[in-house]
Amino acid sequence: MKRVRRRAGGWFRAVYPIAFLIAAGCLTGVLTGGEGDLAVVGGKICTAAGEPILDGAVLIRGGKIAAVGPRSQVDLPAGVRQVNAQGRVIIPGLVDLWAAIPGGDAPGGSPELRAAESLDPYAETWRRLLSSGITTAMVAPGVARGIGGLGAVLKLRSAEPASPEELLLKADAQLVLGLGQAPPSLGAPSLTTGDRLEQYYALRGRFTAARDYRKGWDDYWQAVENYNREYKEHLSSGAILAAGASTEENPEDRKPDESDEEKKEPEKKDGEKKETEKKDAAGKGPRPPRRPRVDPGAEVLLRAIDGKLPVLLIAHGQVDLRHAVRLRDEFRLRLAIAGATEGFRVAGDLAGAGISAAVGPVLLTGWSIDFLGHRESNAAELAAAGVPVALCGLGGSAFPSEALRIEACVASRGGLSPAAALRAITAVPAAILGLESRIGTLEAGKDGDLVILDREPTDALARVLGAVVEGRIVFEKERDA
């Protein structure tokens, strides 16, 4: 069976709808209903929100789940395309917290770097992710330099998206940071162990600098208030007559000063402040304060400090995990941890601080000093301590997102209950991304993202037969396989 793999050119567009119809026809009988309307009927539904529903049905209308329940209780409107999932298992679309950016493990390095800007819609990755049941994934800059950047949450609305926008669900979803040492291919910092302390202080220094930066602006706004008040006084006293001429300077005189200022902004801040407060001797009126420069990086960190931007910190070793807790406490970050290889050693701290942990890798297949304390029961132990546990890929080629569901199987081998293992790759990561109201479980009102398996989700031999995103079938395994 020849499969249409890639939308390569304009002539191809004619073929595509036909292929889609064929693909849909394999799964379904009826081909009517609106865009984003679909009913998956029969099969066992693991909603990730409650008990599994045997012989259930999911109705999706307009891309949203309209009803979930036993088949007898779900009212299926005529004309809605039905997928027969008899004997199958239906789970919510999987959510991967950290998928690799196609085209290489991109190191970030600055808070304002946006993963949304390195999306390649033509990459092979999207089909691969869908074929492994992942419908939502965050891609983020690598954290090899401590600070990664802004991660973007993607909804895989198509295996062959036409544009980056088609993929984007939330552009600047998380600030991604890293501590510790893992192989560079894992996107974690590549520093020697001796540098860990420095690493932490470097990271902390960025946050304190951001606070200083805010103070600079606060001072400026204060100076503006003062200036405005003085200016009004001058105006009322009649000192300013020719408004335009009063403050006008020869631009040429100003220029060297300005370019100088651009380069040496931070050092000059104090001097400037005095300057602004100083009244002009000639009595031309108050001198307007000079505006500090906008630092996009610091602005991002400030949003994190203000709790407007959640932070995902990649850390494996227990030292780094403790640092993560300290960082969170000091700057009141909305922080979740990814990696957490030695999380079981600090499970109490994490639980006490209310930090969620996305564990990865669960199945150890590579090596790094950070994985020294690795054990398969890590996720289970964290869960036992009361930490909300998710599982994640590691943003690199060594731990691909395709294995997310296998990781869940292995986590359940390590003692995580199958239900918790399923939640760890659906509802919990959705909550970490702040998207719990839209994705992560099969409940009425949420996005119609689901995956059809041929076995239980915690069986590694289960294969993804189909994936539905927002009511549209976006992936289907060949019939013959």
Added chain:
Amino acid sequence: MKSTDLVRNEEEPQRTRRTQRKTRVTSVLLCDPLRPLRLTLRRWFRGATRALSFAILAASTSALPGAQETILIRAARVHPVSSGPIENGEILVAGGKIAAVGRSLALPSGARVIEVPGEVFPGLIEGGAALGGGADEFRELTPHLRVAAGLDRDSRVFERALQGGVTTAAVTPGGRNVIGGLGVVVKIRPGRRAQQDVRVDAFLSASLTAESFAGNMNLRGSAPFTFYHRIPTTRMGTVFLLRRSFFEALGLALPAGLEAPEESTLGQFLDRSGKETLAETLCGARPLRVRARERQEIEAALRLASEFRVPVVIEGFGEGADSIGALSSSRSSVLLSPLDVSIEVPFDLTRPALRDAHRLPALLDAAGIEWAFASGSAAETPLLRERLGLSLRSGLTAGRALRAATLDAARLLGVSDRTGSIEAGKDADLVAVGGGGPLDLASRVEWVMVEGELLGQETGATR
């Protein structure tokens, strides 16, 4: 597959034979230094080749599926190369072989008919390119190494070459070693096996070009930390090593000056199997191929050829216009680079000798010297047909260029009994182009057939 190995036990019996050889050689050194040696070795070798070709035949008939179909090809024009073009010609292919060529052939029952609106010609033959494997760079003299042994037959370059109309290729070890090893002639066919090579150990490759010493480092005192600490580091060194190896291989006393001092740093000596391979080659078991492009390299190659009375195949020969006289006296032949022959090349004219490169085909033909094309690198092989088309700018006729890249190349590589022209009894290695002639740059390869199997069919733009 013992027969393909050409291997003898490195034990006792050899030694006696060798000593015998040596004594006989010294006694007749004055008349023809090498004649007796040549005779004995040649006799031995003939037996070996016979066994070998039989083995190949057995392998190729048994293990090739899908080539048994009978196909009649009708084309607007057929270029058999061995004879003039046939308008509205027909080719009957049966069992992977060409059964008949001509006009209005009888259509056997059950035969499949392929209509070609364009022209059909024999599959092109790459006269020599390093298509993978490469030479072993740990040593500079590796005559016994077989390119065939290290060749990745699933390399993409073969598929791409096939799409360009190249069906047979001589694979060389490249030019990094003074003596690189034994080349192989392969049919390009996906999934092909080593046992199905058209001709193993087809030639011995040596190199006198700058590649053989460029990048090598002089060793001064310290222990070598990389294998680029090897000789030669100069062109003189390259020629020295080659000449010394010849003497060594033939068991001749080294003339004064070639004898290495104690604790020689002047590179390795040949080991036993290396000597044997080289000796066989010098005695005519297979052609000796020497890469030489610049004038002094060509001169050195020809000097060696006349010194040791052995014909050489010179690969490159771009600056060889002045050396053609010496070439014909040593019964040597030439593999030209299509790019050298193209007129576009010497646009900077930095080396005046290259100005004559495009004229070489005419000069060689006038002197009656055998020549063919070798594009030299894996990147160029898929472009062979295009580059041949480009070489027509020098005034070379399309027919002559096509013959050089098919029948002449097959003869030079010793595979003209199998391929190189469209004649009854030969393998059905065919290329069909639409539109213009075989080497017309604007025409496109429509399909390629190797041993009766249709391959590399193009269906248009992205599929």
Added chain:
Amino acid sequence: MNCILRTALPIALALVSGLEGMDGARAADGPIAIQAARIVTAEGDEIAGGTILVESGRIQAIGNDIVVPPEAQLLRFPDGVVLPGLVHPHTTAGLRVVNENLPDVPYISVLDGIDPNVPEFRAALRGGVTTLHVIPGNATRFGGQGAVLRPVGALPEAMAVKSPSALKISLAPPSGETRMAHMAQLRRTFDGLHTHLTRLLPPPPAGLLSSRPATEAELAALIGAPPDWKSLDWDRIPRDKIEEQRRPLADLVRGILPAFLYCPRAADVFKAFELMDAHNIRATLILGPDGYKAVPLLIGRSGLGPVVIDPDLVQYEENPETGDERRILAARAFHDAGIPFAIQTRDERGGGRGSGQVLSRDPASVLWYQAIRLAQQGIPRADAVRAATIHPARALGLDHRLGSLAKGKDANLVVFSGDPFDARSWVDLVVIEGRTAYRRDEDPDLRELLRRPERKF
């Protein structure tokens, strides 16, 4: 050999000896009339057996029934084919080093680095290229300004048709850097430019300053808003006060200077469009090897001129699931989608003689060879000609002067000795702006090369 002599002989007879080289003054010559077997006009229909009348550097008349004035030189090419002079849209010919070491050098100009004496220009004439767009390479973010040159003249200034022609912007991140960082840097540069320009505006009359933003949206606008170029009052910015190093960027966002935007990956086209929209940039896209994937995207974009496609016209794509390799006729993808495109050659510097392969570094002069390769992919020959003439001319914004043969246009034309899609044809005559720039029978190198083999053995 014979065929060359056969075609060369009539030209030698036909050409009048009074033609001078191009190096002299730029004064108008006398009128020339060229008659040939075929005239390929590129934009209009092909003319069989027509005449072109050239005067004062322009095409005065073109067609079948042109009355040749008695004072005009009449050049007859009974087998010849006339084409518009070929236009190379993207080359580094004449530059020894193609990229600066610094990432942002918008202020440099190729005109300062051109060596008019390199053989490439001579070779370009021999290949029928009458216009070359020389522009810095792809390795730097803001690579510098290019210039459109004619391959004749002793000084770069004399060669220039248009300078600066365009600003080179590359979306290829330098090694070790990511696309995100590259984009962030581009943003910073444009933000810095905007700040610089607003400071050059006469200061606003003293008045109340806006105070601390009250809402989230206001704050976001303050920190993250892209520069608003449309509201910038260019008339009030004294041009001489703009920092010299930023002046080309100012011209870029003002729309005076177009850009040549290099997109190494198909996905970079999205970024290119984003940049063009955000910063008011008129750009020609230079596409990379997988540029054919962006074809649907290019179809949807209005107002985009011709794109320059990768010199490797055939691409290979491996399917990791089956291990099969697909051969992709990349140029065909553009053609089939109806996207106008221009071809270029791969003229990378370096690649010495050690490889023994000179043409693996295809020089700018072999644009004709690339055009033939288009025909090989099944693209109609007329379209292949356009990809080397009118489309590149349009990409350079010079289509009103170059790229086709029509009355009133620059008299840039090339006469091939036969079918230009036959490798055996030679360029017999090149006319640039009405003057003979190249004649094969006066090409000493070629004459030397093509002499009969007279050596004796």
Added chain:
Amino acid sequence: MRRSAGRTFAFSLALSAVLSAGAARSSIAAPAGLALRDVRILSTRDGQLIAVPRGTVLVRDGMIAAAGEAIPIPEDFEVLELAGRWVLPGFIDAHTQIGARGECDEVSEAITEDLRPLDAFDPWDEEIERALLRGVTAVALSPGDRNVVGGAVTVVKLLPERVPVPVASREAAVKASLGRAVLGSGSFPRYPTAPSGAVDLFGRWLRASPARSAGEGAEKARVPVLVRAETRSQAEQALSLLSGAGRQAILLAGRSLDRRALDRLAPSCPVVVGPYDLGDHELLLSSAAALETRGVPLAFSSGGERRDLLTSAVLAMRAGLSRAGALAALTENPARLFGLEGRIGRVEPGAAADLVVWSGDPFTLSARVELAIIEGEIAARAPPLPQPPKLEAPKKPAKPEVVAR
């Protein structure tokens, strides 16, 4: 869901019971043997799956005395009540450097046939227990891939903290390689540097080795050659040289030998595949299934990396390998390849009692090893499971009991 939280809890209880039984055993008279009762037995014989849904395995003197349904347990046997847990033969890793990592590449020379990786084996390596808890009880300890001829391959059992004794007296195979890793480079100057040189050296070694000595050498020549090949052509070269020299070959397939390449190669000798990685493409993963279809004996290798044998097998099963094929490739096939057929790799009377008790179906990857038994002795035990946050009362307390009679 197959397992409830309550059951999980029950397992940990079971384990503690086992632990206490171990302690109790020493105080009473030594039992004559061990009985694993109420187990689900899964094994293969000649590639056919043998499944006993509810059976018993009797172990005496380190050997399996009986296995099957309704087997009477002798009085003096120690009984492990295993409540429906799965018992499988211990897996055999067909090529690994476990316990000798980093010491299995003697790169000073390309031919080092006399080397024995057993000499570098560290029985205290923590990975031994890790492997046991993945169900591996025996490994073919093998030199790495950097030498054309690396040395002896020896099959040893993974008894932690004990000097390993080879399963058979003679070496199981000789390791050879034609892959890229054997090639020298500018910074690693050693012959060979090109594939043709590697083939040349391998050929010379093959020609030289049988004739070297009469007695021991002749026996050595009967030992199969485990040869690493990366491309189809390398494999062809290796196999044709080996068959020319009359040597038995086992092909160690590199990662480039995917389904497509193996189809072209059509090997008739046994093939060792893996390790497979989580992100590998179907083209590679399905190579095992392709070999199974061809009827080629198949085994898995963890490749000397920290890779998991079972995961490779499961990935291959996802790409089409049958359950019987996977289990045979993990157990009886490698045993047969190394001349140990009937001695290890099966749950049948007469075979060594190398057994692994799993909490469920191992191929789901969500079952864990609870006990690894080597020759009747418990070699590794799973650590207790972490307590789940919300403990539900177990509905059916399937409390296993250990009774010494």
